[in-house]
Amino acid sequence: MDSSKLTVVGAGLFGAVVAHEAAERGMKVTVIDRRRHVGGRLGSYRYYDMQDAISAAFKCAGRMLD
Ligand SMILES: Cc1cc2nc3c(=O)[nH]c(=O)nc-3n(C[C@H](O)[C@H](O)[C@H](O)COP(=O)(O)OP(=O)(O)OC[C@H]3O[C@@H](n4cnc5c(N)ncnc54)[C@H](O)[C@@H]3O)c2cc1C
Secondary structure (H helix, E strand, C coil): CCCCEEEEECCEHHHHHHHHHHHHCCCEEEEECCCCCCEHHHCCCCCHHHHHHHHHHHHHHHHHHC
């Protein structure tokens, strides 16, 4: 490939690998994804609400045992 520009639509596993390989070959790469994270179906999520719920459960259990 030459050193032209490449736009990759989708930052999932395949898009990320293609983007990486193209950049390694000197291409100017832009990656676009509809989501706010990379990894596509391999991405993970942090559920703050769930953590809040777990913290609340521990506090509640602590109060019950005091
Ligand atoms: C629970 C689970 C377990 C798995 N286990 C395995 C396993 O053991 N082995 C295995 O080989 N595979 C496994 N897979 C499958 C593996 O995750 C997928 O094959 C791989 O992630 C697909 O990568 P991809 O880049 O092709 O697609 P995706 O990961 O789907 O990425 C596509 C990206 O494109 C974006 N996109 C889509 N449309 C647009 C648009 N119009 N504009 C902008 N962005 C767009 C999406 O937001 C996404 O980020 C598993 C999947 C899951 C969910």
